[in-house]
Amino acid sequence: MARILSERDVTILKRSAPECLGLVCAGSGGPYRSILPPLANHYATDAEDFRKRLERLNDDDLRYLVGLILDGSESLGCVPPEHIEVFLTFVDDRLGRDAALAILQYYEREDGCAR
Structure with missing residues (x-):
């Protein structure tokens, strides 16, 4: 589901990618509609x-992101599989296995790309 990033979303994106100056996808020319795809595809080098960028987030930010993923607001469709593995491990370590498994199930059902 495409959305307009909230102030909190922008804060989370800029905390994890301080070099983020704009909110426009270089590939599509459209505005970012999620946090994790631009973080994975435009800012993280690998x-x-x-x-390391995820480690900049506190548990409240991480819970917020998980909630967005599970309600369909945060897209994972364009996040590379190796980054999804990192994210799932990170969520498992910080928020527990149940949260990570819920995201994995959602990821396996999701398709499309919403940056």
């Missing part, structure tokens, strides 16, 4: 960098 899966390890993606993990």
Whole structure:
């Protein structure tokens, strides 16, 4: 589901990618509609960098992201599989296995790309 990023979304994106100056996807020319796809595809240099960027988020931000994913607001469709693995491990470590499994189930059902 495409959405307009909220102030909180922008804060989370800029906390994890401080070099983010704009909110427009370089590939599509459209505005970002999610947090994790641009983080994975435009700012993180690889899966390890993606993990380091996730570490900048506090548990409240992470719970918020998980909630967005599970309600269909946050797209995972364009996040590379190796980054999804990192994200799932990160969620498992910080919020528990149930949250990670719920995201995995959602990811396996989701298709499409909403940056």
